[in-house]
Amino acid sequence: MLTLRHLAIDTVRENVAFLNRRCTRYHVEDFLGLGRVEVRNDGRSLLAVLNVVDDPAIVGPDEIGLSDPAFAQLGLAAGSAVHLVPPTPPESFELVRAKVGGAALTDGQLAAIIRDITDQRYSKIEIAAFLIACASFMTTAEVLGLTRAMIAAGTRLDWGGPGGIAGTIADKHCIGGIPGNRTSMIVVPIVAAHGLPIPKTSSRAITSPAGTADTMEVLANVDLPVERMQALVREAKGCLVWGGHVRLSPADDILISIERPLAIDTREQLVASILSKKAAAGSTHLLIDIPVGPSAKIRSAGEAVRLRKLFEHVGDRLGLTLEVAITDGSQPVGRGIGPVLEARDVMAVLRNDPASPADLTERALLLAGRILEFDPAVRGGSGIRRAREILESGAALAAMERIIALQGPPPAVATLGSLVAEVASPADGIVSSLDCYRLARIARLAGAPTDKGAGIDLLRKVGERVRRGEPLYRIHAGTNADFTFAQAHAAENSGVAVAR
Numbered sequence: 001m002l003t004l005r006h007l008a009i010d011t012v013r014e015n016v017a018f019l020n021r022r023c024t025r026y027h028v029e030d031f032l033g034l035g036r037v038e039v040r041n042d043g044r045s046l047l048a049v050l051n052v053v054d055d056p057a058i059v060g061p062d063e064i065g066l067s068d069p070a071f072a073q074l075g076l077a078a079g080s081a082v083h084l085v086p087p088t089p090p091e092s093f094e095l096v097r098a099k100v101g102g103a104a105l106t107d108g109q110l111a112a113i114i115r116d117i118t119d120q121r122y123s124k125i126e127i128a129a130f131l132i133a134c135a136s137f138m139t140t141a142e143v144l145g146l147t148r149a150m151i152a153a154g155t156r157l158d159w160g161g162p163g164g165i166a167g168t169i170a171d172k173h174c175i176g177g178i179p180g181n182r183t184s185m186i187v188v189p190i191v192a193a194h195g196l197p198i199p200k201t202s203s204r205a206i207t208s209p210a211g212t213a214d215t216m217e218v219l220a221n222v223d224l225p226v227e228r229m230q231a232l233v234r235e236a237k238g239c240l241v242w243g244g245h246v247r248l249s250p251a252d253d254i255l256i257s258i259e260r261p262l263a264i265d266t267r268e269q270l271v272a273s274i275l276s277k278k279a280a281a282g283s284t285h286l287l288i289d290i291p292v293g294p295s296a297k298i299r300s301a302g303e304a305v306r307l308r309k310l311f312e313h314v315g316d317r318l319g320l321t322l323e324v325a326i327t328d329g330s331q332p333v334g335r336g337i338g339p340v341l342e343a344r345d346v347m348a349v350l351r352n353d354p355a356s357p358a359d360l361t362e363r364a365l366l367l368a369g370r371i372l373e374f375d376p377a378v379r380g381g382s383g384i385r386r387a388r389e390i391l392e393s394g395a396a397l398a399a400m401e402r403i404i405a406l407q408g409p410p411p412a413v414a415t416l417g418s419l420v421a422e423v424a425s426p427a428d429g430i431v432s433s434l435d436c437y438r439l440a441r442i443a444r445l446a447g448a449p450t451d452k453g454a455g456i457d458l459l460r461k462v463g464e465r466v467r468r469g470e471p472l473y474r475i476h477a478g479t480n481a482d483f484t485f486a487q488a489h490a491a492e493n494s495g496v497a498v499a500r
Helices: 067-076 094-098 108-117 124-136 141-152 182-193 211-218 226-236 251-261 265-280 301-317 339-350 357-371 383-393 395-407 435-444 480-492
Strands: 001-005 017-020 038-043 044-054 063-066 081-085 170-174 198-204 236-242 285-292 321-328 419-424 427-434 455-458 471-477 498-499
Touching: 001 067, 001 198, 017 038, 017 081, 044 063, 044 067, 063 067, 067 170, 067 226, 067 301, 108 124, 108 141, 108 182, 108 251, 124 141, 124 435, 141 211, 141 301, 170 182, 170 198, 170 236, 170 357, 170 427, 182 198, 182 211, 182 236, 182 339, 182 357, 182 383, 182 395, 198 211, 198 226, 211 339, 211 471, 226 236, 226 395, 236 395, 251 265, 265 285, 265 301, 285 301, 285 357, 301 321, 321 357, 339 357, 339 395, 383 395, 419 480, 435 455, 435 480
Parallel strands: 001 063, 017 044, 170 285, 198 236, 285 321
Antiparallel strands: 001 081, 017 063, 038 044, 038 081, 419 471, 427 498, 455 471
């Protein structure tokens, strides 16, 4: 037996075990060829990638060290006795090989793969093989089967029962790719003020300068357990929380962690990812926002229509009432890119500030109106008028303030980055385009979203006139290193085109 040691190393959703090269209980060479090891005791087992260390200060010869996620999953106390066995390859990987060879998989076969992925029985390279095979081709039936398998592998929230919520449970999701598009933080309080329940669970940013959870965390605590989230929705009709505690479609989180570095983002996997999370969250009525633009994820109207049809096909078969809004994704929404700046824009809209970004206001009202029309009492076509009434009356602001109070204060006070640089126009003219991808990259290099006060404050939008030397936007950062990186990237290509 070896003594279990907890190593405070965040290996980001990958289970990693650390074994001393001079281990006194096992021949390390027996496991090196496999690259993994299975840790067992008390009826518990864990499959982990094996790393060999030479420093006994990290792991002693009679110890096995586990990284943060592996230690949490195994669930044994530090100091427990465990033993090692050679790992048994997951049987479902034969199905992945079949998929690589061109086979279409059944619902049951996809469920077996997703179960093993959720149970951490696949290595990163095995998951990558599955994703690449699926990216090569997927039938519509496979997309539906994959979505159902991802739902089944995690928690599914039930809003009914004693003291529960009956009827419509509304939700919205944007497929992403447009900086500053923080409409959920305006839509949720509008819909909640109307009286329609809208529990919004959101992710943190992966490749963008801010996710809804990152921006909401400027204003309130988003790290809530399921029970508190459900109680909050019963009281306030809405919430804006991080979905990490809820364990909705956990396989999706694992798949995304592999997809991003590989730049795999097919429409089939996108649909399975989004709808598995929303169905697992207990949503009955869902609005999907698909922005279309030259630097957005979806770049043509035809591509947007094909994606809409796939969403509708899978959503119908999952029993969701689903609407799709195809919106303008030609430039960032609002003025701020980064959590503090985006929170500023959101609150300006909710407060009916005359200086609030008009494009963010109108976009949020359009989406909120579509959701309000899920209510049978709201006539078709009148939803946007009802949404505007709620916003202009101050009811949406009151609903947001109530949600913020119930979710509690944020873990830390976030302030705007004090290091500031302006990016100037190279010529007189009119702003002809804003590159969403480039501007998002500059904001991330400035430190967003880890540094919530970092990002870009846009001073000019498409169609606005500018003179040579006038600022197009300001970069905000909190550290000199981030500030230097962002400035260098902006100097290489600002992401703003000015037509003379």
